[in-house]
Amino acid sequence: MKNIRYAWFAIVLLTFGQSCKKDSEYLNKQPTNTLSVEATWKDPNLVLSVIGDLYDRYPDFQTIEAWWEFTDFDEAFASNGGDYGRHQNAEFDYGSWNWWDYAYIRDLNVFLKRGQEATALSEADKNRFIAEARFIRAGVYFELVKRMGGVPLITEPMEYNYSGDPTYLQHARAKESEVYDFVISELEAVKNKLPNSASTQSRATKGAALAMESRAALYAASIAKYGVSTGQVSLPGGEVGIPASMATAYYQKSLQAAKEIISDGQYSLYKKNPNLSDNFSSLFTDKGNNPEVIFAKDFKLKTNKVHGYTINNQPRSSAEEQQGGRLNPSLNLVQSFEKLDNTYASLASVDASGNPVYYTGITDIFAGRDARLAGTVILPGTQFKNKTVDIWAGYMLANGTIITGDNFGQTKKDVLPGKPGTVQVVGADGPIDGLEFSAQSGFYVRKYLDPATGSGQIGTRSEVWWIRYRYAEVLLNAAEASFALGDAQGAADYLKPVRDRAGLTTALTAGDMSLDRLVHERRVELAFEGHELWDMKRWRLADKAWNGNAMSAADFTNATNIGVAARTNTQVFGLWAYKYYNPGDANDGKYVFKVVKPSKVTAAHRFRLGNYYSLINQDIINRNPKIVKNPNQ
Amino acid sequence: MRPRFYFLTAALLVLFLGSCKKDNYDAPATDFNGRIVYKDEAINVQYGNVYFELWQPGFGKSGAINVNIDQEGHYSAKLFDGNYKLVFSANQGPFLWPKNAQGAQDTVAVNMSGSKTMDIEVMPYYMVRNSVFTAAAGKVNASCKLEKIITDVNAKDIERAVLYINKTQFVDGSNNLTNQELTGAALADLNNLSFSVTVPTIVPTQNYVFARIGVKISGVEDMIFSPLQKVQF
Secondary structure, three states: OOHHHHHHHHHHHHHHHHOOOOOHHOOOOOOOOOHHHHHHOOOHHHHHHHHHHHOOOOOOOOOOOEEEHHHHHOEEEEEHHHHHHHHHHOOOOOOOOOOOOOHHHHHHHHHHHHHHHOOOOOOHHHHHHHHHHHHHHHHHHHHHHHHHOOOOOOOOOOOOOOOHHHHHHHOOOHHHHHHHHHHHHHHHHHHHHOOOOOOOOOOOOOOHHHHHHHHHHHHHHHHHHHHHHHHOOOOOOOOOOOOOOHHHHHHHHHHHHHHHHHHOOOOOOOOOOOOHHHHHHHHHHHHOOOOOOOEEEEOOOOOOOOOOOOHOOOOOOOOOOOOOOOOOEHHHOOOOOOEEEOOOOOOEEOOOOOOOOEEOOOHHHHOOOOOHHHHHOOOOOOOOEEEOOOOOOOEEEOOOOEEEOOOOOEEEEEEEOOEEEEEOOOOOOOOOOOOOOOOOOOOOOOOOOEEEOOOEEEEEEEEEEEEEEHHHHHHHHHHHHHHHHHOOHHHHHHHHHHHHOOOOOOOOHHHHHHHHHHHHHHHHHHOOOOOOOHHHOOOOOOOHHHOOOOOOHHHHOOOOOOOEEEOOOOOOOOEEEEEEEOOOOOOOOOOOEEEOOOOOOOOOOOOOOOHHOOOOOOHHHHHOOOOOOOOOO | HHHHHHHHHHHHHHHHOOOOOOOOOOOOEEEEHHHHHHOEOOOEEOOOOOEEEEEOOOOOOOOOOOOOOOOOOOEEEEEOOOOEEEOOOOOOOEEOOOOOOOOOOEEEEEEOOEEEEEOOOOOOOEEEEEEEEEEEEOEEEEEEEEOOOOOOOOOOOEEEEEEEEEEEOOOOOOOEEEEEEHHHHHOOOOEEEEEEEEOOOOOOOEEEEEEEEEEEEEOOOOOEEEEOOEOOO
């Protein structure tokens, strides 16, 4: 009995003794699931995780994490049930590509402020973190200005004083040129505080800062130079539009930054594989000592940082899941890869007088072209993961009748005249019009497809990285800037290594240089890398190429204007291979090709002047009446 | 079982009677319609590309009501009664809109109390006059005259004149079977422009097409058109 009484006493003591703590002590518990600001800024590893989050929020338009965005501008067809609408809307919405994330900018500014106040970190760590955050912030303003034009430049975290009057927090839009100037000067300021090392590729380096500077200055320069042709796309306050007089200075800055990367010698073009096409495709997937990659968003298997690009786009016949084949490069893109003698030509489906051309091998029609073609696109009859894709649309009889099927690799019985029995009438990868995952344009994409086993499985996914800046682009920037500054020979010299790697070994001369050439080179070298929209916008070619006029098969047979920068490019076309069936004829068993427009392509894209700078949503203007609207909307 | 059934009925009754309440607001019922005109003549444009904004001040957060102009220059909107301000944003349409003293687009006050028809007067750069369309042996021939309306410092040149034909009555740059473009030297005499296009095979067959002539003014995005004509052959 006594024991029980003692036990009771102990329990009561323990229970009530607890409550004798002061309230303030009891309520002020340190949370166990978040870290305080002070604690974070004592440990470089914790700060690294903060800046990791800031890196992660960096925006991209058109990336391997959003394959469908590559199909918006007729570079590819979206072979996926829910995405056909991308080829059925004539106009781009004024709100397309808009982005306005000042919460992100605030977090960057807060990070910078705390970084400057931090005392417990080593000086080297602190300087690097601050330089990285300034690099990201410059990148964010660059992303903003290329979408929206001039935006308010906020470089300090702003605090509300609860006075009921928030007008002092409202800032007007800076001029478009001022935002570019800010980006360039920030990158100039931090470049020497960042490590200068080619092996650091997913964090900011001197090379990344200079590559971004080179690109930003080039964008500003071309807006100044070509904005003259679209005078309406400007605002009286300079929030949109850069005076033509500033072009030269920006071109010089762009060239200067590119030259600094080149002379530092940290980077070089990727040339590990003697097969030029395979080399070009592994440039994007090889993550071990890749000397070309300057700045990338990295992924890692067995974490939640993996992506499904390969699942979405792997050839259907050899897919590791019951899907794939969504992104089908268009004939528009495919035919723009040059022949090895530096000339442009349509793929010869018909000869000059319009008669069909018969090919013994299905790949023969693509022979003698820029090696980047087969590195960017899976052509019919070529391989991915050591399996040959099966892309052919059916049999064509002597009288032109087509025998085909409506399912992957369908077989039919007694369909070929004089040949009883079951026969496969269409490729296991299509193309079948209107059947998702089949190669509806006749091609599959190869760039960024991961050759690793399991990359096409939902349970594994892919860790191929997304390259934001690479050395070849720096050379193209230098070429474009040199050309604009009147040094055509210099431009040709910068292009040479890039073209040599593509097998185009006949060097271009100064006389060959033109804006058309440079536009073409960027289009084929940087296809599916998220450059297309911004490049066309800054050259003010977007409203000319996406002009709303329908295209026809004649644009793809014996076309003479393939190398013209302002060429109409409003609808996706495809090229389908047929097996010619005519026993006894010399051409029996050979391949013929037809230019087709997928039936899901119903509208011609039209880029209006109001699309050059995206719509600023009305709620942003309501919160801050100092914001002026973008023009032509 | 029975009490539960009653309960269920009562619950449903309460639930559905609740939804019989009137909405807070009546739907907008006032019609606002009319045309955009130059001297009482409608301005023909491409549908869905030209619009004006109606702003109603006094309700805190503001947002414009965009009113689209159809291809024959008509517009129509359902509105609440009240005071609105009407404005074309800069560079909208193939015409000039008056500016105020500060150089911004001027607004027109519109008072709505009951339905209203109003023609909005604008100043086009050009007008397409005397357009004539005729059918001849698988072709559509057309002629017209272009009258330059704005001749002061704001005057602009013509980039191209185009004859469009289509099988439906929507005829413009995005909706056409075929077209013929006149540029450069062919535009030397604006008083006398003539066009001729071959009508392609139409599936299913029809013995008529619709035709319009559009004019692209340099530095102006939206085209101005002639009135629509059905051509029978």
